[in-house]
Amino acid sequence: MENCAIVGINWGDEGKGRMVDLLTEEYDIVVRYQGGGNAGHTVVNQLGKFALHLLPSGIFHSGVVNVLGNGVALDCENLWKEIEEVISQGVAITPENLKISSRASLLLPWHREQDALEEARLANKKYGSTRQGIAPFYSDKYQKKTIQAGELLYPEVLKEHLKDLLEWKNLTLTGVYGAKAYTLEEVLEWIDLYGEKIKPFLCDTGDYLRKARKSGKRILFEAQLGALRDLDYGIYPYTTSSNSIAAYAPVGSGFSDAKVDRVVGVVKAYSSCVGEGPFTCEWFGEEGEQLRQAGGEYGAKTGRPRRVGPIDLVATRYGVQVQGATEIALTKLDVLSYMKEIPVCAHYQLGGEQTDEFPIPAVLAQAKPVTEVLPGWGCDISGVRRWEDLPQAARDYVEYVEKNIGCRISYVSVGPERESIIRR
Numbered sequence: 001m002e003n004c005a006i007v008g009i010n011w012g013d014e015g016k017g018r019m020v021d022l023l024t025e026e027y028d029i030v031v032r033y034q035g036g037g038n039a040g041h042t043v044v045n046q047l048g049k050f051a052l053h054l055l056p057s058g059i060f061h062s063g064v065v066n067v068l069g070n071g072v073a074l075d076c077e078n079l080w081k082e083i084e085e086v087i088s089q090g091v092a093i094t095p096e097n098l099k100i101s102s103r104a105s106l107l108l109p110w111h112r113e114q115d116a117l118e119e120a121r122l123a124n125k126k127y128g129s130t131r132q133g134i135a136p137f138y139s140d141k142y143q144k145k146t147i148q149a150g151e152l153l154y155p156e157v158l159k160e161h162l163k164d165l166l167e168w169k170n171l172t173l174t175g176v177y178g179a180k181a182y183t184l185e186e187v188l189e190w191i192d193l194y195g196e197k198i199k200p201f202l203c204d205t206g207d208y209l210r211k212a213r214k215s216g217k218r219i220l221f222e223a224q225l226g227a228l229r230d231l232d233y234g235i236y237p238y239t240t241s242s243n244s245i246a247a248y249a250p251v252g253s254g255f256s257d258a259k260v261d262r263v264v265g266v267v268k269a270y271s272s273c274v275g276e277g278p279f280t281c282e283w284f285g286e287e288g289e290q291l292r293q294a295g296g297e298y299g300a301k302t303g304r305p306r307r308v309g310p311i312d313l314v315a316t317r318y319g320v321q322v323q324g325a326t327e328i329a330l331t332k333l334d335v336l337s338y339m340k341e342i343p344v345c346a347h348y349q350l351g352g353e354q355t356d357e358f359p360i361p362a363v364l365a366q367a368k369p370v371t372e373v374l375p376g377w378g379c380d381i382s383g384v385r386r387w388e389d390l391p392q393a394a395r396d397y398v399e400y401v402e403k404n405i406g407c408r409i410s411y412v413s414v415g416p417e418r419e420s421i422i423r424r
Contacts, residue, residue, distance in 0.1 A: 002261035003219045005246040006329075008226025009319035011273040012244075013297075013306060014266040015331035015413060017043045020057035020222045022411075022418055023264070027220040029065045029212055030058030031205075033252030034242040035224030036073030036107055037082075038132040044416045047089055054079045056222050059098070060091055065212075067205050070103035071242065071252020073137045074149055076194035077109075100198060101205040101254050102150030109190055110169055110182055111136040117177040130275075138241035145169075149202055152195045162187055206254035213258070221249035221260065227319035236361045238277025246323050265325030265407065267316055269333040269397075271345075272297050273307040278365040281309035281345035295335040310371070312345040313404045318358035320407045329411035330398060334420075339376040342397060346372040346404070374400060382415045387424050 008014045021043045037053040056066040083093050111133030140146050151158040170181040225244045228234045250258040273279045288308050297306035336342055347354050347370035377391035384390050402409045412422040
């Protein structure tokens with residue numbers, strides 16, 4: 001029985017949520033192992049359309065256990081609001097199908113405030129944060145200055161720990177940013193309101209996952225964002241503050257000795273990007289707006305328009321490599337149906353030379369796209385469910401991408417619904 005990770009190959013927003021929702025049918029447990037509420041996974045099923053930010057995308061499947069691992073930025077407030085919203089639409093969420101690591105650290109209200117304050121300070125040099133507190137949270141975690149969720153079970157220990165953290169955090173808020181200090185009463189009130197609600201879901205996820213695996217259960221690891229937003233391998237500093245690569249799944253899940261046998265990398269049939277940083281293949285003006293409208297490219301968390309362009313084969317090949325992808329799901333192929341000809345970013349021009357290597361972040365902004373053009377298919381393919389029923393030009397496009405990124409494309413999506421998928 002294999003373990004599988006579903007990961008983003010590019011800048012995020014590739015369509016991982018719908019692939020987790022689809023492949024959960026083959027697995028018993030779905031684990032979110034990193035990131036927080038700063039990005040969304042959109043899932044469309046028989047219950048409606050959902051934009052999940054913290055809940056694993058397997059939450060809609062009866063009998064599947066969903067886990068938030070220790071690598072997650074645990075925002076109790078936004079998680080509880082999300083739980084209430086999903087429950088209101090007919091989905092059962094109980095400690096039986098949702099388990100939260102007692103070793104996950106809490107993202108506190110001051111993290112969100114500090115995030116906004118720092119973006120304001122950076123002004124035109126900002127990183128494009130969603131202001132959900134992610135960077136300050138992970139910074140504090142690596143400074144060993146966060147509260148672990150398990151401390152909620154020991155109120156007196158928690159209170160003393162909070163006193164120490166408050167003294168330190170208020171020095172930053174008041175001294176660096178000139179903001180108001182937090183009081184212990186304010187933070188305890190927030191914890192009483194939201195922390196108490198998640199206590200029933202807390203457990204040792206490592207112990208749970210090891211026992212589940214030993215009994216033959218199949219585990220699906222779900223990543224947030226994509227390889228190019230990974231803290232170590234992405235377009236630093238325009239990255240997230242955690243590791244979004246599949247190699248981190250065992251660490252962030254709590255099951256550090258897990259083996260990931262299968263890595264499904266998700267790639268959009270074109271490129272999209274939320275946030276700041278170099279984006280070599282970017283389209284502007286009417287060309288970009290037409291693609292943005294066709295693909296509905298607006299952030300699931302923020303609603304802000306995504307930057308768009310043709311598929312970037314250089315960046316995608318790099319993403320396949322760092323993710324260790326064993327197969328690819330190509331999403332949103334149907335969006336390209338309006339194009340008579342389909343451009344692709346096939347190479348980069350850098351330092352006066354053509355290259356197929358993805359450069360280090362320091363010089364990435366200097367790279368220029370080298371474009372190749374493929375024929376379009378000019379018809380609606382959203383109803384196609386078999387590979388052989390796709391127009392020849394559409395199949396040629398998929399095979400061209402497959403050859404150039406060096407990884408088999410096993411799934412092709414032609415719509416947002418769970419059934420709008422072609423298996424090769």
